[in-house]
Amino acid sequence: MTLVEFCMWGFYLILMLAQHQFQDAQGAESVPGLGINWGALASHPLNPNIVVNMLKDNGIKKVKLFDADPWTVGALAGTDIEVMVGIPNDQLIKFAASSHSADDWVKANITKHLHGRHGVVNIRYVSVGNEPFMKAYNGAYVEITFPAMQNIHRAIDKAGLADTVKVTTALNADVYESPSNNPSDGDFRTDIRDAMQQVLSFLHETNSPFLVNIYPFLSLYQNDNFPVEFAFFDGQGGTVEDKDVEYSNALDANLDTLVWSLRKAGYPDMRIVVGEIGWPTDGDKNANNKNAKRFFQGLLKKMAKKQGSPLRPGALEMYLFSLSDENMKSIEPGKFERHWGIFGYDGSVKFPIDFSGQGQDKWPVAAKGVVYQDRIWCILNPDVKNLSLLPSALDYACAAADCTSLGFGCSCDNLDLATNASYAFNQYFQTRDQSVQACNFNGLATIVKQDPSRGSCIFPIEIDSSRDMLRPIHTLGTLSIAFAFFFITFT
Numbered sequence: 001m002t003l004v005e006f007c008m009w010g011f012y013l014i015l016m017l018a019q020h021q022f023q024d025a026q027g028a029e030s031v032p033g034l035g036i037n038w039g040a041l042a043s044h045p046l047n048p049n050i051v052v053n054m055l056k057d058n059g060i061k062k063v064k065l066f067d068a069d070p071w072t073v074g075a076l077a078g079t080d081i082e083v084m085v086g087i088p089n090d091q092l093i094k095f096a097a098s099s100h101s102a103d104d105w106v107k108a109n110i111t112k113h114l115h116g117r118h119g120v121v122n123i124r125y126v127s128v129g130n131e132p133f134m135k136a137y138n139g140a141y142v143e144i145t146f147p148a149m150q151n152i153h154r155a156i157d158k159a160g161l162a163d164t165v166k167v168t169t170a171l172n173a174d175v176y177e178s179p180s181n182n183p184s185d186g187d188f189r190t191d192i193r194d195a196m197q198q199v200l201s202f203l204h205e206t207n208s209p210f211l212v213n214i215y216p217f218l219s220l221y222q223n224d225n226f227p228v229e230f231a232f233f234d235g236q237g238g239t240v241e242d243k244d245v246e247y248s249n250a251l252d253a254n255l256d257t258l259v260w261s262l263r264k265a266g267y268p269d270m271r272i273v274v275g276e277i278g279w280p281t282d283g284d285k286n287a288n289n290k291n292a293k294r295f296f297q298g299l300l301k302k303m304a305k306k307q308g309s310p311l312r313p314g315a316l317e318m319y320l321f322s323l324s325d326e327n328m329k330s331i332e333p334g335k336f337e338r339h340w341g342i343f344g345y346d347g348s349v350k351f352p353i354d355f356s357g358q359g360q361d362k363w364p365v366a367a368k369g370v371v372y373q374d375r376i377w378c379i380l381n382p383d384v385k386n387l388s389l390l391p392s393a394l395d396y397a398c399a400a401a402d403c404t405s406l407g408f409g410c411s412c413d414n415l416d417l418a419t420n421a422s423y424a425f426n427q428y429f430q431t432r433d434q435s436v437q438a439c440n441f442n443g444l445a446t447i448v449k450q451d452p453s454r455g456s457c458i459f460p461i462e463i464d465s466s467r468d469m470l471r472p473i474h475t476l477g478t479l480s481i482a483f484a485f486f487f488i489t490f491t
Contacts, residue, residue, distance in 0.1 A: 028056075028057060028058050028059030028355070028365065029059045029355075029356050030058065030059040030060055030061060030355040030356060030357075031300055031303040031304050031355065031356060031357040032315065033062075033303065033315055033316060033317040033318065034060065034061070034062065034300070034303060034318060034320070034355065034357075035060065035061070035062030035063055035064055035082070035084075035317075035318065035319040035320070036055070036060050036062070036063055036064070036319060036320045036321075036322070036323050036342070037063075037064045037066075037275075037276055037278075037319050037320065037321045037322045037323060038051065038063050038064065038065055038072070038322075038323045039066055039322055039323070039324075039326050039329075040066070040067075040069065040072065040326070041326040041327075041328040041329045042324075042325070042326045042327050042328055042345060043327055043328055043431050043462075044345070044431075044462050044463050044464070044465040045465055046324065046346070046347055046367060046370065046463070046465065047369075047465060048071055048072045048074075048075035049075050050347065050367050050368065050369050050370060051075070051323070051324075051347070051367070052075045052076055052079060052081070053367075053368060053369075054343070054347055054365065054366070054367045054368070055079075055081060056079065056081075057365035057368075058355055058364050058365050059355055059356070060081070060355065061080075061081055061082060062081065062082040062083075062084075062319065063076070063081055063082070063083055063084070063319075064083075064084040064086070064125075064127070064275065064276075064319045065083065065084065065085050065086055066086040066088065066130060067085070067086050067087070067088055068085040068086070068087075068105075068109035068110075070109075073085060073109070073113055073121055073123075074113070074118070074121070076121050076122070077113065077118050077119035077120065077121050078118070078119025078120065079119075079122075080122050081122060082122050082124050083121055083122055083123045083124065083125075084123075084124065084125035084126070084127055084319075085109060085110075085123060085125070085126055085127070086126070086127045086130060086170070087105075087126065087127065087128050087129060087148070087152070088129075088130065089129050089130055089132055089137075089140075089141055092128070092129050092132065092141055092144045092145055092148045093144050093148075095128070095147075095148040095151050095152055096144035096145075096147035096148040096151065097144075097147075098151070099151045099154060099155065101151075102148075102151035102152050102154065102155040103155045103158065105152070105155070106152065106155035106156055106158075106159055106161075107159070110123055110126070110156060110159065110161065110165060111159050111161070114161065114164075114165075123165055124164065124165060124166065125165065125166050125167075125168060125208075125209075126152055126156070126165060126166075126167050126168070127168055127169055127170045127211060127275070128145065128148050128149045128152050128167060128168070128169045129141060129145050129148065129169045129170065130170050131170055131171060131172040131213060132145045132169060132171075133145070133171060133172070133174075133175050133189075133192050133195065133196070134172040134174055134175075135174050135189075139191070139192075142192055142195050143195070145169055145195070145199070146195060146198045146199055146202065149167050149168075149169060149199070149202060150202065152167050153167040153202075153206060162206070166206060166207070166208040166209070167202075167206060167208055168203060168208045168209055168210070168211045168273075169199065169211065170211045170212075170213060170275045170276070171210070171211060171212050171213070171275075172212075172213050173212055173213060173214045173215070173254055173258070174189075175188055175189060175192060175196065175212075176188050176189065176257055176258055176261040177189055177257075178257050178260075182240075182242040182243075183242050183245075183247070183253055183256035183257040183259070183260050183311075184242050184243050184260055185260070186256075186257035186258065186259075186260040186261045186264075187260070187261050187264050188261050188264075188265060196265065197265065200262070200265055200266075200267050200270070203267075203270065204267055204270065209270075209271040209272065209273040209317075210258070210262070210270050210271065210272050210273070211273050211275040212258060212272060212273070212274060212275060213274070213275050213276035213277070213321075214251060214254050214255070214274055214276070214277050215276070215277065215278070215321075216230075216231040216232075216249070216250040216251055216254075216277075216279075216295070217231065217278070217279050217280065217286070217287070217295075217336075218333075219231065219250055220286055221284060221286065221334060221336070228286070230248075230249060230250050231249070231250050231295070232249065232294055232295055232298055233248075233249050233251075233295075233298025233299060233301070233302055234294070234298055235248050235249075237249070240253065245310045245311070246310070247310065249298075251277070251299070251302075251309070252309040252310060255272065255274075255308075255309040255311075255312060256309050256310060256311045256312070258272060259272075259309070259311040259312055260311075272312065273317045273318070273319075274316065274317070274318040274319065275319050276319060276321040276322075277299065277318055277319070277320060277321060278292075278295075278296075278320055278321035278322060278340050278342070279291060279292040279295040279296065279340075280292070280336035280337075280339040280340045281339050281340075281341070281350055281351075282335075282336065282338075282339035282404065282405050282410055282411050283331075283334060283335030283336030283337070283338065283339045283404045283405070283410055284334060284335065284336045284409055284410070285408065285409030286409075287336045287339060287409075288411075289350050289351040290351075292342075292350070292351055293351040293352060293353065296320070296342070296353050297353070297354070297359055299318075300353070300354060300355065300356075300357040300359075301357050301358075301359050302316070302357075303315075303316050303318065303357050304356065304357025304358065305357075320342065321340050322340040322341055322342070323341060323342065323343060324341040324342075324343045324344065324345055324346075324347060325338060325339050325340070325341035325343075325344055325345040326338055326340075326341070326345075327345060327401075327402040327431075328402075331404060335404035335407065335410065336404075337404075338402055338404050339404065339405075342364070343364070343366070343367065345460070345463070346367065346370050346372070346460075346463050347366055347367020347370055348366050348367070349363050349364050349365075349366045352364075370463055371463065371464045372461050372462070372463055372464065373430070373433065373434050373461055373462050373463070373464050374434060374461075375449065375451075375461060376434060376447050376448065376449055376461075377426050377429070377447070377448055377449075377450075377451065377452055377459055377461070378422075378425045378426045378428070378429030378430075378434075378438070378439035378445050378446070378447055378448075379422035379425060379426060379445065379446065379448055379452050379459075380418050380419075380421045380422045380425060380444060380445060380446075381443070381444060381445060381446040382446075384443075384444055387417065387418065389442065389444060390417055390418070390421045390444065391417075393421060393424075393425075393441045393442065393444055394417075394420060394421045394424045396441070397421075397424035397425055397427065397428040397441070398424050398427075400428060400431070401424065401427035401428040401430075401431045402427055402431070403423070403424050403427060405423070405457065406420055406423060406424070411456045411457055411458070412456070412457035414455075414457075415454070415457060419452075419454065421444070422452055422459075423457065423459060425439065425441060425444075425445045426452070426459050426460075427460075429445075429447075430460060430461060430462035431462065433462070434462070
């Protein structure tokens with residue numbers, strides 16, 4: 001075979017490898033209107049470049065962020081993934097008080113990315129605040145949310161971007177209520193009705209959507225008498241009738257309660273986007289992979305069929321909650337708060353989910369290129385016989401690490417005191433990057449190389465999110481390997 005023939009063969013091989021990778025990247029499709037929430041309240045967050053590639057591998061074309069972290073937003077440059085950035089509640093007072101602060105924020109977090117040197121970020125929305133009118137905040141943000149929205153919008157308009165980037169605010173479903181639990185009795189809470197009228201007028205004038213977070217799981221969690229089957233979509237829970245309309249699931253009933261509230265406020269046709277909806281996989285008796293799979297399968301089928309709700313039939317726009325587990329979220333609402341992820345803390349898959357909404361029993365694509373710390377664990381030293389100090393050591397570890405998988409109904413609910421302590425010790429140890437000093441506990445703990453996981457109770461190894469090597473493998477890397485292989489073989 002001549003050198004020319006060798007070269008032709010090598011070039012053909014390279015083209016085939018490139019085509020295979022591009023097909024893999026472009027093959028996944030998700031339901032139109034489907035997005036996902038990407039939070040970062042983790043001690044060791046995934047590298048944004050790895051996350052972006054995971055989104056593309058799974059065909060996710062919309063993402064909602066809770067801030068405007070430049071590394072995260074910058075990683076989305078050139079992808080055409082539609083982005084919603086957020087402004088945290090603790091920054092609302094600054095933007096409500098100062099239009100100059102709003103101008104500076106827009107320049108740094110919107111304009112820069114829409115004219116980026118390394119590609120454009122497809123920013124379409126800014127959520128000013130996250131559930132600022134929620135009852136639990138006792139009115140702390142009610143007076144400052146609307147002024148902050150106005151100033152951010154004016155800054156975007158000043159930058160000439162108001163037709164492209166819309167301003168809204170993510171609202172918890174508790175902003176409306178129904179005394180009878182019938183959707184037709186729905187209305188906005190009396191304590192925030194004036195503030196809601198301001199927000200609704202603003203959304204109407206700027207052609208921005210009403211962004212609402214709806215959680216059927218929370219209805220089940222907060223009420224022992226709530227019918228379990230009504231939280232899902234397969235019609236096993238019977239129906240509820242309201243003004244000749246039948247409801248077979250909590251989402252439809254909740255959405256139409258909002259529709260009625262909007263009608264009564266004078267905005268019957270306002271566009272609704274579900275900003276958060278999901279099901280946790282640990283931290284409660286109803287939070288597990290089986291229920292999460294069932295919930296998402298029904299939800300995505302509903303989206304694919306463009307069923308909408310009885311009063312709002314048609315396509316739905318939703319952001320699933322959430323992309324991955326976050327071990328630093330507040331657990332005041334419940335232990336489940338750290339387990340909303342469709343993917344694990346490391347981007348690993350938990351359960352089958354078909355993002356296309358066709359209901360196939362298929363696994364999503366896990367994160368690629370994740371680097372883990374060493375395969376070592378911290379456990380209770382088996383030579384320790386006096387266990388009287390264990391409870392205080394366990395409490396100490398859990399106060400500074402995530403122990404939400406322990407307890408009744410959780411994935412680690414069948415452990416004895418010694419194994420509970422081992423789990424807590426390891427969580428503390430991993431969170432502190434496997435420091436030898438973090439596995440002592442007054443001589444109670446020791447480092448081992450054998451995985452102590454038991455059944456459903458997994459003792460995790462933390463990822464290394466600090467190394468530069470945490471980069472996804474791009475097609476260019478594959479082509480380089482192919483070239484190297486070719487020239488080593490044939491020269």
